[in-house]
Amino acid sequence: MSEHIRNNEIVRDTESYAPKSKPRVIEMIQAQLARQQLNTGTIGGETPYILDLPELQVIGWENSDEAGTPYSDLWSHVFGEFDIDARFDSIPSKVQGSGCYLGIFQQQVSVPPLWEASAWDTGFMLAVEVESGGCIPKGLIKQTFASSKYAIFIARGIPDQAFQTTCKLIKEQWLPSSEYRFNPDGVFFINYTEKSGPSDERFEAHLCVPVVRK
Numbered sequence: 001m002s003e004h005i006r007n008n009e010i011v012r013d014t015e016s017y018a019p020k021s022k023p024r025v026i027e028m029i030q031a032q033l034a035r036q037q038l039n040t041g042t043i044g045g046e047t048p049y050i051l052d053l054p055e056l057q058v059i060g061w062e063n064s065d066e067a068g069t070p071y072s073d074l075w076s077h078v079f080g081e082f083d084i085d086a087r088f089d090s091i092p093s094k095v096q097g098s099g100c101y102l103g104i105f106q107q108q109v110s111v112p113p114l115w116e117a118s119a120w121d122t123g124f125m126l127a128v129e130v131e132s133g134g135c136i137p138k139g140l141i142k143q144t145f146a147s148s149k150y151a152i153f154i155a156r157g158i159p160d161q162a163f164q165t166t167c168k169l170i171k172e173q174w175l176p177s178s179e180y181r182f183n184p185d186g187v188f189f190i191n192y193t194e195k196s197g198p199s200d201e202r203f204e205a206h207l208c209v210p211v212v213r214k
Helices: 025-035 074-079 084-089 159-177
Strands: 049-053 056-062 102-105 124-129 141-145 148-156 180-182 188-192 204-213
Touching: 025 049, 025 148, 025 204, 056 084, 056 102, 074 084, 148 159, 159 180, 159 204
Parallel strands: none
Antiparallel strands: 049 148, 056 124, 056 141, 102 124, 102 188, 148 204, 180 204, 188 204
């Protein structure tokens, strides 16, 4: 898979954001990265950001048809016929702006191999963080994921290559040598930002790994 998120122009519609009533996971990540922009990357064993994040409440779409079969043309379907942008934009309590979504990988016991198409099948969910679940558009569901400590890495470059390099760094270098292990009670997710549109060297996304001390 070469296109992991639609190549679109991000629309910053801040007036559509819901009033703040609890800590927002996405804003906590963005604030930390803004304070320490050079802390992590994709190569060389860099130290990730370690954050304690509250529970994550989302509304999103799971990659399965009515028969429970994953879509082979995932991105063409979700951004084409399904028109997920319009459905997300209709949620008044969403935290993120248009085009800034979460790629959630449910029921994982380790870092998923994001460069392999099968990793995006069963259990994958494209979602937005919400303040409440009062408005759930047709075809979408609401999920709440438990609070956890997270190690946050930045994947940069051509998406497939960036994901492969960063995931291998996490699994083969950082986790074995760190004081943490993967926390299956949390949820692994990708935080797509305004820098995640291009499918070339300009691509950037945050890989959020749930961890617990060994």
